[in-house]
Amino acid sequence: MLFMAISIVQAQEETTKWTSGRPDGHAPISVMGDHTHSKGEWMFSYRYMYMNMEDLNRGSSDAPYSDALSQYMITPKSMPMNMHMLGIMYAPSNKITLMAMANYTAQEMTLGNIMGGEFNTESSGFGALLQ
Ligand SMILES: [Cu+2]
Secondary structure (H helix, E strand, O other): OOOOEEEEEOOOOOOOOOOOOOOOOHHOOOOOOOOOOOOEEEEEEOOOOOOEEEOOEOEEEEEEEEEHOOOOOEEEEEEEEEEEEEEHHHHHHHHOOEEEEEEEEEEEEEEEOOOOOOEEEEEEOOOOOOO
């Protein structure tokens, strides 16, 4: 999914000390849309995120897969996900910064069945989180 956002910001006052050239000039990479650019500036970004979900919980306690299999024929066991995100920012003026982002997500899931077997499913693609 490709989307564009337009940020219109008020001109920074001359007394502002903020500058993108400082190490603390940007929020952590996972925080998007935290800053603007000066006229004519481009910024390209690549973000990678890995997340793995596994195990079952009941409330705040671990639960064995046999609990789930006593009520259902299949239980999820793990689901690792890889996400790649590309971003572009451009400022046509000091008051407007354009931003576009696209992502590619790949994930798989290992499931166990009531017969004691396991199997995997997977999905991947551009845009929204696929499950
Ligand atoms: Cu930027």
